[in-house]
Amino acid sequence: MHIGKKIMVFIAGFCLPAVVIVSYCLGCWYDHRVELLRQDSANRELANIQQQFQIDVDRLTFLTNIYALPLSQLDEEQLKKLESSWHDSSMSANLSWYILRQGELHTFFPNAHPFASDKLHEIASAIINANKSSVAGAYLIGEQTYVITAVASAPNESVLLVRQLTNNDLLEYAQALLVTKVTMSHSNAVTASVEGVHSDTIEIPSLLKDKPVYLQVQFSEGPFQEVKFKLDWVSLGFILFGVFIVGLGYIWLRSGLLKPFKNLMRQLALVDPMSSVYQPVACEGNEELEVLASRVNSLLARIYQQKERAKITLESIAEAVILTDVDAKVIYMNPRAESLLDVASCYALDQSLASLLKAGDQLNQAVFTCIRLGESSPQVEKIKLLTASPRIMERSISNLRNHDKEIVGTVVVLRDITQEELLKHQLQKRANFDSITGLLNRQAFDEQ
16 A cells, blocks of 8 residues: 555544544543532532521521510510501511410411411421420421421410511522522422423421421523533534644645655656666655665665676676576677677567577577576587587576576576687597598507
């Protein structure tokens, strides 16, 4: 695979998914932190509501303690005067005074009757059963909510202060804007949460010990949803920023690495080791690739130097040298071979050795035998070269091996021994024949 495609696969398969995964994990962490913040805020607000309710109860108890004894000692005339003043005040709307004597609960002011008789009996029984000098707690009648405080003013006598709580009064116990509604109930079951609203309950002091009272608080999740929405934008911005950084990185890699690398590969693809001209490769814009190009140029220079040396050597020797491949086809001829065979090298290439030397198929077989046996020593034999002027040649065949010691062809060396053979024939003739008569001399005759 091309390096550019590998980088694209790396970016698309690793970098971008990593950015998305990190953004997703960051979003989950944000959601977790927002949820912890919501729970912490809700718990703080529940504790605050419970504290504010207790403060309200303590204030009513304190007020009852102040007025319990004076109220219990007023005669009827004084009560009538107090009743007129009480009804004229704004406090009479939510506050009522009662007195418990001999197990019976009566109102101080005859015109105030917030409770039915059965409820009066239930309240009186709760205060008597508590057997304490001071009793305080919440009390429910349907959806109406009350806070009742009772303080003993004399033996078997208690003064009660009753405050009716409206929905606004209950909501005022909350200080944060997160609370949307506060209700009072005997059940601690949390109402089903609707979208954007979360509910929770806290227990408050109850006047009736067998009927616990709970405040159900509804919280708005709007502020937290806004925070989550903003954090989602942060996660999206992180993804876009990550993609932008990855894109910049790819552009930087493309300009600083891919383009110089492609340029270097394009030049290397055009390098021909068989060329007669040495042409170095060039690379700019990347130090590592420049070092690589320098090493390649050094190797190419060595190759061309060795090639030139081998060429000069082959062209300088007096013997005819022919290189063949493993199929006995000519791949190179030195100038001496061209002169001897009267064939240009360009026309001799890819011809079989036998057809070039016109020596029959035995020459090709000799090449194949040399390759098959893999001998290191050359095979020497005399052959007759059928040219315009026939010549006697000494043929030497040896294997041509590469750097892995594998046979890749053969080297055929032809040495012209025509003159040597003629001289040898003349010497033999002079040794065996008389120079005057032309007949066998006595030595040759005796040998025969």
